[in-house]
Amino acid sequence: MGKTTRHEPATHEKARRLGEARRWLLARPYTAQELAEALEVHLRTAQRYIADLGAVPLDDRSRPPRYRLLTSEELSPVEALVTHSALRMLYHHAPGHNALYLEALLKLARRMPEPAQSVAIKSTEDLKRRLSHRLDEGDALGKVAEAWFRQQVLEFYYHKPGGSGQARRNEVEVYFIEVSRLNLGVYVIGYERGYHRSLRTYKLNRMSRIRPIGEERAYTIPADFDPRSYLSNAWGVVGSSGGEPVEVRLRFKKEAAYRLREGGYPDMELLDLPEGGLEARFTVGTDNHSFPLELLSWVQSWGPRVEVLEPENLRRRWLEEARQVLGEYAGEAYGDGGRDLSQWGGKVRP
Structure with missing residues (x-):
């Protein structure tokens, strides 16, 4: 493959070789030795390329380890750990057994290297056993997310604490989903277009009979809606809705x-x-x-x-x-x- 010419600056050659190494690692995982052979360079040179490119080892316990590059959409192992920890805390505070959270926890655990991966997966299985007797709320969050992503109106009945005791029907255009810093509850923020005709906040576990209705792309989130502004005065999530x-x-x-x-x-x-x-x-x-x-x-x-x-x-x-x-x-x-x-x-x- 490409050899260094006498007139080619060393820095340009290194950049060219790094670009070539990047293309190989994006195509599939390689061990350092395999990459060295593919690039026709010494093993130590391939190891430097791996380090310079930020390639990470696969979580398959292979020896020698195989490396791959993360795309901009993927989480690094440390980012996976941070996200796993945050989601685990949210799961602990969920009022029901949430299969959606559990599956996400397992996926994040598999993004960590060993020995952290095995321990994180084991802790997730423990959560599943301890909370299996509680109601599953993952379906509710999934339906809210579906309506938000597709811009469909969300229909649900809401049990307001301290109210009449009767659940009120709502039709909401979902703008945002927030987690309260106080109780780690999940809240839905959106425009209620039926009774209130204003921006409102709803706690997920008080919502029942949830379903997206009507056509997709039925509404547009206003360009001036900014969750940072809406929640700026919120101690929990009420913010500017009261x-x-x-x-x-x-x-x-x-x-x-x-x-x-x-x-x-x-x-x-x-x-x-x-x-x-x-x-x-x-x-x-x-x-x-x-x-x-x-x-x-x-x-x-x-x-x-x-x-x-x-x-x-x-x-x-x-x-x-x-x-x-x-x-x-x-x-x-x-x-x-x-x-x-x-x-x-x-x-x-x-």
């Missing part, structure tokens, strides 16, 4: 400050307090009653290490529920049949 966004101010004690400083909370401003605590300020979306409902459970999860300063309706609700808990269990807490709760209530600004 009331007007509100500014939240929380005061955290010193023992909670380290966790806030670790990050992971979007658009949160942290102000140092003299005693070592922090004041957190950020903006969140609200529901139709102008209440940041998604935020409440997160605030309550901090227990006595946080105080709500603003908005007033969140502070009032936080205090009311804290007093309810204390009222229920005051006798157990103090061992004296309870105390005057007004004293506890007076410890913080009402």
